[in-house]
Amino acid sequence: MSRPTLKLPGLLKGxxxxxxxxxxxxxxGAHTVxxxxxxxxxxxxxxGVIALHEExxxxxxxxxxxxxxxxxxxxxxxYLAPPRRPGGKPRQKNALDRFDIDYALxxxxxxxxxxxxxxxxxxxPEFEYSEPRIADLLHDKSLLGKWMETVPEFxxxxxxxxxxxxxxxx
Amino acid sequence: MNTLTFAIELAYxxxxxxxxxxxxxxxxxxxxxxVYLFLFKMMSFMQSRLGPMEAGPYGxxxxxxxxxxxxxxxxxxxxxxxxxxxxxxxxxxxxxxxLLVLVIPAGPDAIxxxxxxxxxxxxxxxxxxxxxxxxxxWASSSKYSLLGGLRAAGQLIAYELPxxxxxxxxxxxxxxxxxxGIVMAQxxxxxxxxxxxxxxxIFTQFLGFLIFLVAVQAELTQxxxxxxxxxxxxxxxxxxxxxxxxxxxxxxxxxxxxxxFSALAATLFLGGWYLPGFDPSDNLFNVIGPLVLMGKVIxxxxxxxxxxFTYPRFREDQLxxxxxxxxxxxxxxxxxxxxxxxxLV
Numbered sequence: 001m002s003r004p005t006l007k008l009p010g011l012l013k014g015x016x017x018x019x020x021x022x023x024x025x026x027x028x029g030a031h032t033v034x035x036x037x038x039x040x041x042x043x044x045x046x047x048g049v050i051a052l053h054e055e056x057x058x059x060x061x062x063x064x065x066x067x068x069x070x071x072x073x074x075x076x077x078x079y080l081a082p083p084r085r086p087g088g089k090p091r092q093k094n095a096l097d098r099f100d101i102d103y104a105l106x107x108x109x110x111x112x113x114x115x116x117x118x119x120x121x122x123x124x125p126e127f128e129y130s131e132p133r134i135a136d137l138l139h140d141k142s143l144l145g146k147w148m149e150t151v152p153e154f155x156x157x158x159x160x161x162x163x164x165x166x167x168x169x170x
Numbered sequence: 171m172n173t174l175t176f177a178i179e180l181a182y183x184x185x186x187x188x189x190x191x192x193x194x195x196x197x198x199x200x201x202x203x204x205v206y207l208f209l210f211k212m213m214s215f216m217q218s219r220l221g222p223m224e225a226g227p228y229g230x231x232x233x234x235x236x237x238x239x240x241x242x243x244x245x246x247x248x249x250x251x252x253x254x255x256x257x258x259x260x261x262x263x264x265x266x267x268x269l270l271v272l273v274i275p276a277g278p279d280a281i282x283x284x285x286x287x288x289x290x291x292x293x294x295x296x297x298x299x300x301x302x303x304x305x306x307x308w309a310s311s312s313k314y315s316l317l318g319g320l321r322a323a324g325q326l327i328a329y330e331l332p333x334x335x336x337x338x339x340x341x342x343x344x345x346x347x348x349x350x351g352i353v354m355a356q357x358x359x360x361x362x363x364x365x366x367x368x369x370x371x372i373f374t375q376f377l378g379f380l381i382f383l384v385a386v387q388a389e390l391t392q393x394x395x396x397x398x399x400x401x402x403x404x405x406x407x408x409x410x411x412x413x414x415x416x417x418x419x420x421x422x423x424x425x426x427x428x429x430x431f432s433a434l435a436a437t438l439f440l441g442g443w444y445l446p447g448f449d450p451s452d453n454l455f456n457v458i459g460p461l462v463l464m465g466k467v468i469x470x471x472x473x474x475x476x477x478x479f480t481y482p483r484f485r486e487d488q489l490x491x492x493x494x495x496x497x498x499x500x501x502x503x504x505x506x507x508x509x510x511x512x513x514l515v
Contacts, residue, residue: 015476
């Protein structure tokens with residue numbers, strides 16, 4: 001077997017590292033964040049939960065079709081809206097009866113947000129929505145509308161960009 | 171300093187009950203303190219995190235919560251396991267701890283048995299835990315346990331020798347195997363004629379102290395010598411098949427043994443229950459002796475756990491090389507030098 005070489009200076013340096021960390025934690029606090037008492041906010045573009053702006057939605061079903069987990073449930077009905085000008089034709093519009101996202105199934109891929117042509121779905125960094133019952137993880141239309149309050153403004157483009165930044169509908 | 175003497179005549183069964191309770195407390199209190207202070211808090215601070223903070227103020231009741239958690243777990247024994255040996259193994263390991271506490275004095279009169287071969291008894295019974303670990307490894311009838319048990323056999327037996335030889339230097343210098351005598355020799359000794367702090371053997375037996383610490387680290391299967399319990403390699407070695415209360419017995423046993431070995435090191439090298447400045451035969455020491463000893467135990471245990479949380483694991487052959495080719499020759503040299511100096515000086 002090979003000769004044992006103790007390499008004492010390296011050993012002492014290792015001891016120094018641990019004792020230094022010990023004293024730094026005692027005097028200046030730990031690196032970790034004590035979660036329930038201190039909350040770090042995630043970045044604005046973090047994917048926490050998906051919010052729905054109901055007025056933009058036309059029940060085109062693209063999000064429900066493209067969702068890989070089939071976790072979006074949409075039910076709607078057609079109704080006739082009054083014409084825009086007097087003497088015009090009544091317009092046919094879609095109304096949403098039910099728009100549920102089942103967050104027990106959702107894999108937070110964002111395909112629904114990306115694919116929506118009318119910009120009705122938005123990401124928000126809100127993550128504290130855990131429930132004791134799995135059934136309560138099915139967020140209905142009103143709850144999804146409430147999440148709209150937590151949607152942050154879109155990030156600015158770099159200065160000198162030609163495209164104007166979109167606004168989140170409130 | 172006025173001396174207060176208490177003399178109550180107690181029946182033999184009352185004395186035995188008190189001794190049993192005190193023995194239990196003497197083992198469990200250091201174990202609990204060490205687990206909280208060092209495993210939960212010191213390890214966490216060295217890793218720049220705060221450790222358990224929820225159970226009780228600053229997480230002090232975490233050990234109680236862990237005990238409760240282990241108590242309510244299912245008792246699983248593998249089908250092929252040797253049931254009697256499997257169930258007996260944790261108790262064999264604990265027996266060696268409880269027997270060790272018999273000879274460590276906490277005051278001039280606060281000792282369970284004051285026999286003239288105290289150190290010899292301590293070192294002999296500390297070897298019983300090896301059998302317990304081998305029983306656990308073999309009776310679990312699982313690959314990981316067997317590997318862990320075999321590694322433990324080689325390691326623990328190899329490090330028995332440096333442990334004993336390191337103590338030999340202390341015994342030669344004190345001139346007696348009686349543990350109380352060793353404490354007195356340190357309390358009443360002098361360093362180059364200065365008797366103010368007595369003569370704690372750590373100054374003259376510094377090499378012995380280091381060898382003893384390394385050997386204790388290996389006897390407790392603590393990192394860097396934790397091949398038998400190599401967490402990332404063989405699950406937990408000989409502990410793999412133990413669940414719930416049985417695992418708790420091993421766990422508390424490990425920390426109790428760490429506490430008792432630290433108490434032994436404090437007694438042999440740091441002066442035991444003696445605090446410099448007082449008369450060693452003062453009755454005051456029967457009261458503050460245990461506290462002084464506890465303070466020294468925490469000091470020694472701090473060193474042991476500091477090494478534990480700093481160093482990575484030794485490979486089995488590196489471990490054995492260290493024991494046989496480095497520690498044993500060093501401890502033999504220590505004995506020779508001590509013996510020569512004892513006669514000449």
